[in-house]
Amino acid sequence: MIRLSNIKLPLDHPEAAIEKAVLDTLGIEKADLKDIHVFRRGYDARKKTNIWLIYTLDVDTQLNDRLLEKFADHNQVKATPDLRYHFVAEAPKTLTERPIVIGFGPCGLLAALTLAQMGYKPIVLERGKEVRERTKDTFGFWRKKELNTESNVQFGEGGAGTFSDGKLYSQVKDPKQYGRKVLSEFVAAGAPEEIMYVSKPHIGTFRLVSMVEQMRAKIVELGGEIRFSSKVDDVHLEDGQITGLTLSTGEQLHSKHIALAIGHSARDTFEMLFNKGVYIEAKPFSVGFRIEHEQSMIDKARFGPNAGNKILGAADYKLVHHCKNGRSVYSFCMCPGGTVVAATSEEKRVVTNGMSQYSRNERNANSAVVVGIDPNDYPGGPLAGIEFQRKLESHAYVMGGENYDAPAQRVGDFLKNKPSTELGQVEPSFKPGIKLTNLADALPDFCIEAIREAIPAFNKKIKGFALDDALLTGVETRTSAPICIKRNDQYQSLNTQGLFPAGEGAGYAGGIMSAAIDGIKIAEAMALSINASSK
Ligand code: FAD
Structure with missing residues (x-):
């Protein structure tokens, strides 16, 4: 060809x-x-x-x-280059030890699937519920404010990206074309063929749910095992080697090959690993607000007379501004034609994020407008970023009225530093609801200053971005993990052999595609390590 x-x-x-x-x-x-x-x-x-x-x-x-x-x-x-995926190993005929994958988000899913395809019959442990049950719990929280701390937007089958825009592209370098394998597995599980060729493929929430089920079925068919409501509470270490783990039920499992794909919100698990001595570093992340505009305005600003064209679809954007105070503000996880969602996994906290359906035909566009921060902003050791996030999320809960409504403000009022008292043209999509207030108090002063400078600068690129009636909702704190569980060239923890930290929670991915790619890399490393140790 x-x-x-x-x-x-x-x-x-x-x-x-x-x-x-x-x-x-x-x-x-x-x-x-x-x-x-x-x-x-x-x-x-x-x-x-x-x-x-x-x-x-x-x-x-x-x-x-x-x-x-x-x-x-x-x-x-x-x-035409050969872009087919080639497995790096095959399980020994007599497999004496099954690898374990903790977490069934995109990273754990692709790790488990790839291991299963090579014959390693992985055991997957997921603290949340299977995806249909999880969907009921998540929508239950949005509608009735009843939070299940183990089954929500962050936790459960499919991981954090299940209720999302399902963007399937990433800027990670991918010379081995693992991304093609990810896309073809999604297509085999029912995703539209077009994701293989459009430059910015996305799937949207409802389709992701059934695809995750299909992929689970394939893993099971290949001899894998998936256990839901199975939270890992402890890991067993002997002379720097992982040997097994304990579930919250008290059950113990043994394996010297364990993938850790727990996402960025498993704060209790991060603490457990840190207390056990697994090497963890603090890492930079970002905090800010969600901004909402009418999608028709974004379409017009981006596509002019071609707004509404079917091939172009709902317009997205990507914006960056370097501020006078040395901070960078950027748009993140833009969801065209979508909704802002409540994304906490902990009680009495408020966190925003965004999602959309495949059709992207909701009235509003939303994205996070976030400021880059680093460990100098939250000194105090490897886990200090988690406390920093918690403080902002708890404060947002209080600002929202202590009932899971989120604090919100019109952009015009935010720029003038005066509380909002009524909504304008842009109606909030956040469920359960919003409380109008002054967001100046929701983030550290340097973040507010930076966002106030960035919004008018973004308006020069997207006309209408700084519209008085555009709406900010807060707080967006879980943009990525505030820690990194460092690994070596063999993809194993720096000081814990046999533990393979992976995906967003370990600091090695930022989004569905990069997490899934990292899952494949981890599966390959685990397979090679199992084969080497069984020689
Ligand atoms: P996760 O998806 O977070 O999965 C980790 C899993 O581990 C969870 O299911 C959790 O329950 C489980 N777990 C945690 N601790 C334990 C334990 N102790 N024992 C057992 N199981 C455990 N990214 C995009 O690229 N495009 C988007 O459109 C997009 N939209 C998003 C919208 C929302 C609302 C959210 C929350 C995120 C969105 N993201 C999006 C980000 C994306 O979801 C994440 O980058 C991705 O899911 C990370 O994958 P992961 O597998 O590393 O971790």
């Missing part, structure tokens, strides 16, 4: 234009063309009135070898 990149066609081009572009680029006749496959489709919307679709195409012709020779010096034409 031949890969043609950077093929530009106008938005709304007829289907036949793709074939014509291929024939023109390669200078061949239609009779020589066998097949065209879209590998990637992105767009260039720098000029709103003149938006282009940018294709990467894999093409099969009668003349592949001759064309590759002819275009040898041409960057746009190359041989």
